[in-house]
Amino acid sequence: MENEQIVDALELLVKLWDVHGINEFKSKNLSFAARGLDKFAGRIANCDLDALYAIPGVGKVVVQIVQDMAQTGTCPDMDAMIEQTPPGILDILKIKGLGPKKVGVIWRELGITELDDLLAACHANQLEQLKGFGKAIQENVKAYILFLKENRRKLRLDKAGKLSQQLLELLAPAFPILTVSGELSRNCEVISSLVFIAETSDMFGAQGLIEGIVGMQTDYQQSSPFAWRGHLDGHLIPIEIHFADASQRVALQFQLGSNPEHLAQVNFFQQKNIQHEESIYSSQQLRFIVPEMREGFKEFDWAAKHQASELVQLADLTGCLHNHSTYSDGKNTLKEMAEACRALGLSYFGIADHSQYAAYAGGLKEEDIMRQHAEIDALNQTWTDFQILKGIEADILPDGSIDYNDRILASFDYVVASVHAQLVMDQERAMGRLIKAIENPYTSILGHPTGRLLLTRNGYPIDTSKILDACKANGVSIELNASPYRLDLDWRHIYEAMDKGVYVSINPDAHKIEGLKDMEYGVRVGRKGGLLKALTLNALPLNELKAFFAKA
DNA sequence: GCCGTTTTCGGCCCGACTGTTTTCAGTCG
Structure with a gap:
């Protein structure tokens, strides 16, 4: 088993122990150890024992569990838990807002082990009767199950x-x-x-x-x-x-x-003897539309103003700007990440680790920033064709201000401002928070604008038109977070960003070397929304990028 | 279960929030 699978399995074991109410501190320790293992640089399956014992929280028992996992994909503790837990409980554990303790209560008090039964219990107002539960939790659970059911085949x-x-x-x-x-x-x-x-x-x-x-x-x-x-x-x-x-x-x-809307707009079903895609358009006096844009959304308006050759391509990217390292919650060191980026043929690597407010992700304290900047200065001496840019993914605090004081913010080349905590907001509150962050003179890029996780969680509601206006007015770029988990900014809004002249930044949000490749998803989905090379922030030559950050 | 001593037991990661309570447990990022 690879590290990631081992860590995932350990985290599942923790949850199962918690559902079953097994020694709270035993599971807390395993959870702590799993976090350490998650950060482990080498391959767990064939590292020596001393290296494992050096990880905090790892003792004799955890070593045995990890070794069993690495070699056989399971361990006696896991086997026992799986045997004692109905499979439906694992689905119920996926519900946001229900942790293992509450799932345990639902199972023991109501005898429920399936999502469908849990939904029925919500409809019958049984959930709100349980101690520690109430109307709000019941409504949340109901909505989430419906969300899961709707998406489970996608x-x-x-x-x-x-x-x-x-x-x-x-x-x-x-x-x-x-x-x-x-x-x-x-x-x-x-x-x-x-x-x-x-x-x-x-x-x-x-x-x-x-x-x-x-x-x-x-x-x-x-x-x-x-x-x-x-x-x-x-x-x-x-x-x-x-x-x-x-x-x-x-x-x-x-x-x-093609989307049926697109077919209708090209009179597809009236066309006979189709031999080439080009003729489908030319016969209607329309410009050719690339396959990824064929949604019947805004592509024909776009094509009236632009050529397909203006769309951004992977090879157009000059660097990448939103990445993490072991300074915060990344898996690879700053140097490893930068070298990997250079190996991709890019000319700069922007590090944007988490800021101090994101303590759970190991957000950087002031002394960490100084240390990181010193390391960057040293590394930058070693290249002539490549450089690391000093960025930060600074949290947008609940009141819309940016994590860190002005003195610290001024020490970065650029700031990606993102929301990570208190994601449940109505539109008014979300807009107030985001607009204030965009107006902050240190903000360079608005990170994952809605906070959505595809098929897992809807983002907070925003008025994207107003966000784009604010970005334009304040010289801020909007992120197209290229992680396939997010792909946020939604491509449907890229057309408007192009119309308004807002730069879109294709950011992989890489937490490890392999994550850098996610930029490809960003490019694919960006093209779908009409993303122009000319308005792709990280397709700019480095000097122009720096001028943008300087808001010159 | 692990750790680190005030060294063989006692305490255990953070900060904030939410929905439950009426002072806090559970959850999340």
Whole structure:
């Protein structure tokens, strides 16, 4: 097992112990140890014992657990907990606002072990009767279960992409010409079904080929001679595989890859003998629209003003600006992160560790900042083609002020201002807080503007138009957080950012080296919203970027 | 279960909030 999986397993074990009410301090210690292991630089599975014992909270028992986990993927304690816990409890544990203690109460007092039963209990006002519960918690639980049920067949873009790759490999022997279509070909941030087009001259034999593949479960009611529908074992997301002969493929790819609104706007169903995508547009005197933009949203207005060649590309990026290191909650050192960034061919690395208010994430105290800046100055001596920029991801405090005093803020090259705590706000409060932060003269970039986590938590409500106006007026860039967990700014608002001339910064929010690659998701979703190279902050040459930060 | 001594037991990570209480437990980031 890899470090991340081991740590995840330990955290699950902690939760299960807490649900079962097992020695509170034993589980607290394991939780503490897991945090230490999470930060561990080497590979846990083959490090020596002394290194493990050096981690705070790790003693004989934890070492045994970790070793068992690393080698077998489980351990006796975990086996025992899994055996004693109905699987539905694990789903209930995912509900925000319900911790292990409350889940334990629900299980013991109401005998509930399934989400559906918990929802029914909410409807019957049983939850609010429990000690420590009330109307508010019951309403919150009800809303969250409905949210989970609505989303349980959906996947984030990154997960859908990986599953799609797996399916392409599975299907390749049967269908040499196979393409991805549907939402994934449009780079939607959340995918509700996986759509493929398989070229075949034997429409009626195609079905059977898929049925013969291990793991492919056919939904006979939804399938037809023209399309197989079903799912892959172990995955809830619906899969569609449409069949087309060579002459129909371009048209079908366009049809299934485009939102119906887009099809309507190009009069798709009135068009005959489609041979090339270009002709679909040219026949209507329209400019060509790239696949990812085909939503029937604002792409035609955009195309009236811009060319597809103006869209940002991965190769246009000159550096990246929102990253973490072991100074706060990152997994790799500042030097490792910077070197990895340089290896990607970028010309600068912006470090933006957490600020002091985010104590849970190891936010930087003043002395840490001094230490980090000294290290950056030293590292910057070692390169001529590359440099580290001194940034910070400073918390936007509940009153809208920015963490740190002006003297400290002035010591950074730039400041990413983000909300991390007190995320539950009505729009009025959220706007007051964000606008004040944007107006702060030290703010350079507004970080993850809504705080959303895709398929997990909706962000706080904001009036994006007013936020963009404030950004423009104050020389602040807005972040397109490229982590596939967030992809926040929502791409639907990028069109307006472009119209208003607001710079968008594609920020990976990387907490480890591999996280730097998330910039690709940012580019894909940015293009979907019409993001221009000219208004991508981290596509600017370094001197222009610095001028932007200086608000010159 | 682990740690660190006021060294073999007693105490255990932070700060803030929320929804429950009527002083606090549970949860979150």
